[in-house]
Structures are given as C-alpha cells and as structure tokens.
Amino acid sequence: MTQDTKSPTAQLDRADTRVRHDEGITGEIRAFIDRVRSGDLGMLPVIVGLLLISTVFSTLNPVFLAPNNLVNLLFDAAAVGFISLGVVCVLLLGEIDLSIGSMSGLASAVIGVLWVNTGLPLPLAIAGALLAGALTGFVYGSLRNRFEMPSFVATLAGLLALLGMQLYILGPTGSINLPFTSGLVRFGQIMIIPAWLSYALALVPGAIIIFGGLKTIQQRSAANLSSGGMTVVLVKAAILTAALLFIVFYLEQGRGVPWMFGVFVLFVVILDYALTRTQWGRSMFAVGGNAEAARRAGINVRRIRLSAFVLCSTFAALGGVFSAARLASASQQAGTGDVNLNAIAAAVIGGTSLFGGRGSAWSALLGVLVIMAISNGLTLLNLSSSLRYMITGAVLAIAVIVDSLARRSRASHGRA
Amino acid sequence: MNRASQSRDNGELILRLRGISKQFGAVTALEDIQLDVHAGEVVALVGDNGAGKSTLVKTLAGVHQPTAGAIEYLGKPVTLDTPGKALEMGIATVFQDLSLCENLDVVANLFLGHELNPWRLDEVQMEVRAWTLLQELAARIPSVREPIASLSGGQRQTVAIARSLLLDPQIIMLDEPTAALGVAQTAEVLNLIERVRERGHGVILISHNMEDVRAVADRIVVLRLGRNNGVFTPENTHEELVAAITGATENSVSRRSARKLETQGE
Ligand SMILES: Nc1ncnc2c1ncn2[C@@H]1O[C@H](COP(=O)(O)OP(=O)(O)OP(=O)(O)O)[C@@H](O)[C@H]1O
Ligand SMILES: [Mg+2]
Numbered sequence: 073m074t075q076d077t078k079s080p081t082a083q084l085d086r087a088d089t090r091v092r093h094d095e096g097i098t099g100e101i102r103a104f105i106d107r108v109r110s111g112d113l114g115m116l117p118v119i120v121g122l123l124l125i126s127t128v129f130s131t132l133n134p135v136f137l138a139p140n141n142l143v144n145l146l147f148d149a150a151a152v153g154f155i156s157l158g159v160v161c162v163l164l165l166g167e168i169d170l171s172i173g174s175m176s177g178l179a180s181a182v183i184g185v186l187w188v189n190t191g192l193p194l195p196l197a198i199a200g201a202l203l204a205g206a207l208t209g210f211v212y213g214s215l216r217n218r219f220e221m222p223s224f225v226a227t228l229a230g231l232l233a234l235l236g237m238q239l240y241i242l243g244p245t246g247s248i249n250l251p252f253t254s255g256l257v258r259f260g261q262i263m264i265i266p267a268w269l270s271y272a273l274a275l276v277p278g279a280i281i282i283f284g285g286l287k288t289i290q291q292r293s294a295a296n297l298s299s300g301g302m303t304v305v306l307v308k309a310a311i312l313t314a315a316l317l318f319i320v321f322y323l324e325q326g327r328g329v330p331w332m333f334g335v336f337v338l339f340v341v342i343l344d345y346a347l348t349r350t351q352w353g354r355s356m357f358a359v360g361g362n363a364e365a366a367r368r369a370g371i372n373v374r375r376i377r378l379s380a381f382v383l384c385s386t387f388a389a390l391g392g393v394f395s396a397a398r399l400a401s402a403s404q405q406a407g408t409g410d411v412n413l414n415a416i417a418a419a420v421i422g423g424t425s426l427f428g429g430r431g432s433a434w435s436a437l438l439g440v441l442v443i444m445a446i447s448n449g450l451t452l453l454n455l456s457s458s459l460r461y462m463i464t465g466a467v468l469a470i471a472v473i474v475d476s477l478a479r480r481s482r483a484s485h486g487r488a
Numbered sequence: 489m490n491r492a493s494q495s496r497d498n499g500e501l502i503l504r505l506r507g508i509s510k511q512f513g514a515v516t517a518l519e520d521i522q523l524d525v526h527a528g529e530v531v532a533l534v535g536d537n538g539a540g541k542s543t544l545v546k547t548l549a550g551v552h553q554p555t556a557g558a559i560e561y562l563g564k565p566v567t568l569d570t571p572g573k574a575l576e577m578g579i580a581t582v583f584q585d586l587s588l589c590e591n592l593d594v595v596a597n598l599f600l601g602h603e604l605n606p607w608r609l610d611e612v613q614m615e616v617r618a619w620t621l622l623q624e625l626a627a628r629i630p631s632v633r634e635p636i637a638s639l640s641g642g643q644r645q646t647v648a649i650a651r652s653l654l655l656d657p658q659i660i661m662l663d664e665p666t667a668a669l670g671v672a673q674t675a676e677v678l679n680l681i682e683r684v685r686e687r688g689h690g691v692i693l694i695s696h697n698m699e700d701v702r703a704v705a706d707r708i709v710v711l712r713l714g715r716n717n718g719v720f721t722p723e724n725t726h727e728e729l730v731a732a733i734t735g736a737t738e739n740s741v742s743r744r745s746a747r748k749l750e751t752q753g754e
Binding site: 084085253288291292295296297323349350351352355357358360361362364365366367368369370371372429482483485 | 583
C-alpha cells in the first residue's frame with residue numbers, strides 16, 4: 073500500500089505526478105481557459121451577452137445606459153428574478169414548471185382580494201399568496217412522485233387551471249388597484265437603499281471572500297491539503313469590490329439601488345448557499361445528475377423533488393406579489409404574456425442547464441439582467457411588443473443552443 | 489459511525505434469506521433462494537449471465553422488493569423497502585453499474601447522502617477522508633475535485649468500492665467489483681475483502697473470475713436460472729463448480745477443454 077511517488081511531506085492531494093497543478097493567478101486563468109474550452113462555460117456567455125447588449129443599445133439610444141434607466145431596469149428585474157430563482161430549482165432536477173407565470177398572476181390576485189377587498193393585514197395576505205404557491209408546488213411534486221406524471225404536462229395543465237383561478241377570484245371587474253401610499257407599492261416602485269448602506273453592502277462580498285479564503289487556507293493546510301495561495305483570493309476580492317463599488321457609484325448618480333433588488337440579491341445569496349453548502353443542495357445536484365444513483369445512495373428522491381417544486385411555485389408567488397407592488401395593481405393581465413418565458417429564459421441564459429444537474433442561483437440574477445436589458449432596450453427603441461416577443465424568443469433559442477452544444481462538448485471532455 | 493465498535497463473534501449469523509423470489513412481469517429472476525451470511529465470512533455468489541446474482545444483491549440493497557420470501561438481519565425479520573434503510577442497517581453495496589453521479593466530483597459521490605455537517609458541509613474533512621480511503625485501495629485518482637465523468641472505468645469502480653466502505657458496514661456486497669480493475673488494484677480489493685472479513689464483517693462477492701473467488705471465498709454459492717444450485721468450498725474442483733454453474737457435467741467448458749486436450753495429444 074506504499075505510494076511510490078509520494079514523499080513523506082507530500083500533500084494528500086498532490087501525490088499524482090501526472091496532473092498539472094495550476095498555482096497563483098496565471099494558474100487560475102489557465103484553469104479557467106481549460107474549463108471554457110471543454111464546454112464548462114459557467115457565467116461567461118451571459119457576461120459577454122450583457123456587454124454586447126449594452127454596447128448595441130447604448131449606441132442606438134444613449135438613454136439606455138443612463139443611471140435612472142438602469143435603476144428602473146433593476147426594479148423590473150427583481151420581480152421576474154424571484155420567479156427565475158424558483159425555475160433554477162426545478163431545472164436543476166431536470167424538471168420544468170410552465171405555470172410560473174399563472175402562479176405569479178394568481179398570487180397577485182390573492183394579494184389584491186385578501187388585502188384590498190377583504191381588508192386583511194398585508195403580512196397575512198402575503199402569507200396567503202405564498203401558501204397558495206406552496207400548495208401548488210406540492211400538488212406538482214406529488215403528481216410527479218406518485219403518478220410519474222411528467223412535470224411538463226402537469227404544469228401545463230396547471231398553467232390553465234391557475235389562470236382560471238386568477239380570473240375567478242378577481243371577479244367581473246378584473247382589476248384591483250393597490251393603494252399607492254402603502255408600504256408594498258412604495259417598496260415596488262420607489263424605496264431605495266440609502267447611499268451609505270449601498271456602499272457598505274458593496275464591501276461585504278469582498279470581505280467575505282477574504283475571510284472565507286483565509287479560513288479555508290488555514291483549514292486545508294492544517295489537514296495537509298494543498299491550498300491555492302492568498303494572492304488569488306485577494307485579487308478576486310479586489311476585482312469584485314471594485315466592480316461593485318463602481319456599480320453602486322453609477323447607480324447613485326441616479327436614484328440609487330432599489331430595496332427590492334437588494335432583497336432579490338439577498339435571496340440569490342441564500343439559495344446559492346443552500347445549493348452549494350448544504351446536504352439538501354448536494355442532493356439536488358445528485359438527483360438532477362442521476363436520480364437512480366441518488367436513490368441508491370440513500371437520498372429520499374421524492375422529498376427532494378417535492379422541495380424543488382414547492383420552492384419553485386413559492387418563489388413564483390413571491391415574484392407575483394412583487395410584480396403587483398411594481399404595477400400597483402392586481403389584474404387579469406398579471407403573469408400573462410411573456411412572464412413565463414422570461415423567467416425560464418433567464419435561468420437558462422444564466423447558465424442553468426435544461427438537462428438537470430448543472431446550474432447555480434446566480435444564473436437567475438445574471439439571466440434576468442440580460443432578459444430585462446433586452447426588453448428595456450427594445451422598449452426604448454419604440455419597438456412594438458410583437459418584435460420584442462420575437463427577439464426574446466430568439467435569445468432563448470440561442471441560449472438553449474449554447475447549452476446543448478456546451479453539454480456535448482463537456483461529454484467529449486469528460487465533464488458531464 | 490458507531491457500528492464499528494459492535495464487532496461480532498465470528499460465525500454469528502448476520503443475514504438469512506429464506507425462499508426469496510423476484511418476478512419482473514413474466515420473467516422469474518429469482519425463485520426460492522436460500523442464503524446465509526455469517527460474521528467474518530466471505531460468500532461468493534457465482535452463476536452464468538442472467539442467473540439472477542445482481543437481482544439478489546439489489547433485493548438485499550433495498551433497490552428491488554422481493555415478490556416473496558423473508559429476510560432476517562441480525563436475528564430479526566426485516567423489510568428493506570428503500571436503499572436508505574439498507575444502508576442505515578449496515579448493508580453496503582457496490583453495484584455492477586456503479587451508480588455514481590457523473591456531474592458530481594469524487595468527494596461528493598463518496599459522501600452522497602451521508603455528508604459531514606449537513607447544514608454547512610465540511611469539505612475539508614470530507615476531502616481528507618476521501619484521500620485516505622482511496623489510498624487504502626491503492627487508487628490512482630489524479631484529483632478528487634474533478635467530476636466522475638472524467639475518470640476511467642477502473643477509477644470509477646474504485647470510487648464505488650471506497651464509497652461502500654465509508655459507513656463501516658456489517659455486510660458489504662460487491663457485484664463484480666474487479667471487472668475493470670488493474671492487477672494492483674484487484675489485489676488491493678482482494679486484500680480489502682480479507683481485511684473486512686478479519687474485522688468480523690460479512691462479504692458477498694459476485695465474480696466471474698474463479699481464481700479470485702477461490703482466493704478469498706469461504707463458501708461458494710451457485711445460482712442457476714434464478715435458483716440455488718449448490719453450495720461449494722474452494723476445496724471443490726473447478727470442474728464441479730463449472731458443472732453446477734452450467735447445469736451439466738457435459739457443457740461447453742468441458743467440451744472445450746476436452747478438445748484442447750485432444751489437439752495437444754495429437
Ligand atoms: N429491472 C428488470 N426488469 C426486468 N427484468 C430484469 C430486470 N433486472 C433483471 N432482469 C432479468 O432478471 C434476470 C437476472 O438478471 P441479473 O441482472 O440478476 O443477472 P446476473 O446474474 O447479475 O447476470 P450478469 O452476470 O450478466 O451480471 C435476467 O433474465 C434479466 O433479464
Ligand atoms: Mg449482474
């Protein structure tokens with residue numbers, strides 16, 4: 073059992089001499105290029121996409137990059153972003169939910185009826201809307217688990233059923249206005265994080281990277297494992313902090329960073345933690361990658377599926393509540409049109425695979441920015457919604473093609 | 489895991505199958521199977537392709553439910569209705585098709601379903617444990633942070649074997665564990681089987697390699713067409729075993745060796 077290539081001081085993970093171990097910044101960059109070449113594109117397409125979109129639209133209409141236009145864009149992005157977060161959860165399992173638009177519409181109708189018409193306190197009304205979401209997800213999950221009903225079909229049926237329910241509870245008037253002075257509507261339209269707080273928050277991720285990196289390095293070297301040096305960590309933290317500070321600074325030239333967007337980012341961070349650092353998240357990826365293997369490893373696959381569907385519909389409901397806040401109304405139109413497609417497209421464009429087992433919470437954030445930038449830019453160009461739909465559809469198709477090609481390339485490079 | 493401490497007397501009956509049958513629609517994969525496994529014993533399960541060996545193992549792993557029959561584990565009747573339950577009770581399995589998640593890395597696969605610190609995964613400890621387990625098996629794995637998809641067949645098999653050891657099970661079932669392994673790695677797996685036996689655990693080994701089977705097995709149980717077809721020991725001759733496996737003294741193996749003798753004689 074002696075390891076012939078191993079010296080007594082060798083680190084546990086550095087025994088194999090065939091592997092090139094990339095150290096430091098250049099190593100990091102080289103590893104990144106290797107990953108992209110093999111089809112592990114990660115966030116690259118979406119960042120390239122964002123730069124491309126900004127250049128095109130700002131040359132066509134300089135207003136696009138005006139700080140206040142971007143602030144508006146962030147308001148819009150947050151509402152759809154919540155829905156998209158849920159989509160990430162179901163896509164990770166290789167499932168789909170086509171009824172998120174209807175679910176968000178139903179949730180906004182529930183808010184309107186319970187809060188405005190019935191006069192229930194707002195928190196209760198919101199709880200009611202979220203509960204409706206959770207129940208819907210529970211039904212989808214159970215249909216999938218008990219009857220092996222493809223989620224595609226179950227949620228397509230749900231799309232119609234939920235829309236029907238939305239129309240039913242809205243009644244003949246069809247539209248309920250939410251009071252403009254209320255906290256909810258102000259949250260959805262005008263509430264802005266104070267400048268000092270925005271700047272302070274922009275420093276947090278860098279600090280977390282540095283402290284987390286330090287701790288990991290300590291733990292790893294204590295356990296006799298290799299640890300990429302501190303320089304990489306510092307450079308990453310510096311770049312990220314600089315970028316965030318610039319973004320905040322730029323937005324502060326206009327109204328500033330919307331609270332709603334801040335809350336959305338907070339949820340992205342929480343979901344990202346849950347997906348990457350907890351047993352539940354590991355199980356999500358396992359079930360998405362190979363459900364039978366996950367089952368044989370002792371994972372309760374049904375419970376994982378159920379949790380994903382419940383999360384998805386609940387996030388859709390939350391998105392619906394915030395959309396209602398954004399529009400200050402609950403109407404028959406809420407959640408119809410391109411909401412469904414936008415939310416799914418955002419997750420896929422952000423790099424969450426339709427085939428399951430790959431993705432991240434951040435894809436909802438980045439993807440929704442792309443989608444909303446396109447929609448916002450086209451609106452600024454006074455293009456009709458017919459053209460907007462066509463272009464958004466084309467962008468989704470491109471994203472799916474990139475996903476499929478990358479998957480093929482990963483398969484041939486042994487990266488699954 | 490605390491099971492490590494409760495080491496058992498050698499010879500104590502751990503697992504007892506009585507009249508296990510399994511039907512897949514019209515196909516009877518297993519019929520009235522009897523099997524005993526004692527502590528500190530290696531039981532080899534042999535039989536031709538399609539004899540039902542993997543089906544039997546999957547039944548014990550909680551993957552399939554038997555159509556009929558009773559399973560006794562540590563003296564108590566049990567139903568193994570989910571793989572999770574079998575694992576919890578201390579029955580670990582290396583499946584013939586390995587059952588790994590290709591999109592996850594080696595560490596994640598090893599600890600799948602049994603991660604350290606569920607609310608804040610302890611990646612460092614898991615990685616250390618992964619390396620020590622893999623070194624015990626003389627594994628040649630370049631990095632435990634690469635997805636399984638990038639490993640060779642033998643490397644994957646080693647990962648699957650390492651995973652079965654992780655929870656320090658009472659019984660470990662290996663379905664053709666050395667089919668894709670190199671010479672050194674096969675030897676390590678055989679060593680490992682002997683170490684597991686010394687610790688007083690039971691081993692069920694499925695293999696088509698009679699040399700390996702004879703090297704480590706205490707008893708050799710033959711399945712044929714889904715039924716028990718005799719229990720042998722390594723002292724039995726090769727011909728007796730082959731006859732039991734193929735179901736006839738006059739079989740393709742004996743004919744072949746007879747032909748060989750003839751041509752040599754000429
Ligand atoms: N899931 C299943 N559905 C239907 N039939 C099955 C299933 N699994 C196994 N069988 C059948 O059961 C029989 C026994 O299969 P099994 O996989 O147990 O054979 P085996 O002894 O492991 O063979 P091998 O040496 O080739 O691995 C075969 O006839 C097979 O077709
Ligand atoms: Mg088999």
